[in-house]
Amino acid sequence: MTIELAPIPEHGRSGPVRLTRETRAALVAAAGERLVIHATADPDVVTIGATSWVGALAVPGLVVRVMPKVSVTNFFAMLGAGVSPDAFDHEHVTWSDTDELIDGVAYFAIRLIDSATMRGLVHGYVAREERMRTIRGRLLVEEFARRPWSAAEPQCRFDDFTADIVENQLFRCTLQAMLSWPQLAPHVRREALRVLGRFEGVADTPATKHAAALPITRLNEHYEDAMRLSRLVLQAMSLSHEAGDQQANSLMVDMDDLFQRWIAQELDLRLAPEMRIERDEDVWLDEGRALTMAPDLVVRRGSEVVLVGDAKYSMGADGYVASRDYLELVAYTTAMGLPTGLLVHCNSDRAPESEIVIRNAGTRILCRPIRLDGSYAAVCRSLDSLAELVRELVEAPGEFEVPALIRSRR
Incomplete structure (x- = not known):
């Protein structure tokens, strides 16, 4: 069923x-x-x-x-948050709205892993201890003294130059996880099996081993996009x-979390290098530093915090942003001494007011929609407009006037 x-x-x-x-x-x-x-x-x-x-x-x-x-094309754009534009080629990863979403996610991940490893797997040195007939590396004298009867195969410690490193274990684990989906489309399964064949000799590992991001080096930098998406897929299939x-x-993805990460990364790309976006930065709400909250978006220019915002994918049942979302932003702006807060929200048939002013405080909350049910080009234009809004708020926080585009949505 x-x-x-x-x-x-x-x-x-x-x-x-x-x-x-x-x-x-x-x-x-x-x-x-x-x-x-x-x-x-x-x-x-x-x-x-x-x-x-x-x-x-x-x-x-x-x-x-x-x-x-959201349209499936835009969903993949969000899923590829942080993936370089060269790796995310819309003409090749676009998946029809009538196709199975799981197959599309798997195919996208397989393409990135395939592209990263088609010229061969990265090798690295791995410390090993084995009993060997010939001495290799360092002879473990202490172990030899405890077990002199095993002199024919003494214990040795050595560095092995191998493909069995964490990066390749992550890819193998991801491919196996996708293959475990019982209803994976046959052509996607064939692709996964083809790419999995490259990882012969790489050890099987549990998904829990790959929760943390790996450091990016000169040797594995071409793996970065594929590793980022692989970790996301493993989290979704955990x-x-x-x-x-x-x-x-x-294979399920939390759209609230995905939308927040995507908005933060897209704004960070557009505002660099003048400004940068921090996510989940703790904000002390009280003088005694007993209460903290973490805004979705903290905009910094140098070391100075110049704007705070939240990104909300889910709207209230009546089509309006829930009151608690406003209250959170009021708390952030008050604690951080900022006159304006920015609330970015997703599709809604009944959008909230584009600007509200808090009584007795004068704090302004600007609400800006990013519609995800249109074309990807339209989404990019909306993100460009959002970045321009941030720049205007930062440059003239006391003089900013709501643009006509926003006023027209009231």
């Missing part, structure tokens, strides 16, 4: 679904924060609600799919839950 939740908005809800006890138990155990399972009066019937996560989750007997409320003999698989 396959359930597709309404793509606009993601926060859709299915009708009543009758499941076996085993499938329901596996779904409840695997859903976590990705889906909301609502019980009904009938213990075998549930309704399934979407959250900010998109993609698919599969348990035996059931697949739940949630499509993003679910592997067993309830008895029930196995669950998922």
Whole structure:
């Protein structure tokens, strides 16, 4: 059985679904924060609600799919946040809105891994200890003294120049994770198997080993784009839950988090080198430094903080940004001594006011939409306009007038 939740908005809800006890138990155990399972009066019937996560989750007997409320091309642009423009070639990674999103994500990752490794795998020195018939590297005398009967194969420590390094282990792990998706399209599976063949001799590793970013060096810099996307794919496929003999698989992406990271990176590219964007920088709210919050966007010019903002993909149920989003920005601007806060939001049929002024404080909150349901060229123009707005706010914070483009949306 396959359930597709309404793509606009993601926060859709299915009708009543009758499941076996085993499938329901596996779904409840695997859903976590990705889906909301609502019980009904009938213990075998549930309704399934979407959250900010998109993609698919599969348990035996059931697949739940949630499509993003953005065009698939724009979704891949967001997924490739931080990937160089040369690597993200829209003519080659564009995936039809009617095609399977999971296949598209997998194909995008495979292309980057293929491109990074087509001229051969990066090799590096790895410290090893082995029992050998001939001495190699350093003889471990202490071990030899403890086990003199093993003199025929003494323990040696040496540096092995090999392809079995963390970077290649990350790629192998990512390809294997994608191949574990039970409904991967045959042509995508063939591509994954073809590229996986290059990693013969590279050890299998768990996804948890690759959570942290690896340092970029002169030797592995051409791996950077593929490593960044591989880590994101592993995070999206990190679910592997067993309830008895029930196995669950998922490839789901949190659009709230993805939208925040994407906006920060796109603005950072457009504002450099005069300004830079910091994410999740702790802001002390009180004099005693007991309360902290982390804005999505902190704009710095040199060491000076010149603007603070938030990026919100999910809108309120009535089409308006929730009041708490305004309250967070008021707290940030007050604590940081800034006159203006910027709220970037995603698609909405009923957009919030483009500017509000806080009573008795004079703080202004500017709301700017980035619509993701149009063409990629239109999205780029919106991002350019957003960057220009930031520059105007920074250059003349007390004299800024809301541009006609924004006023027209009121």
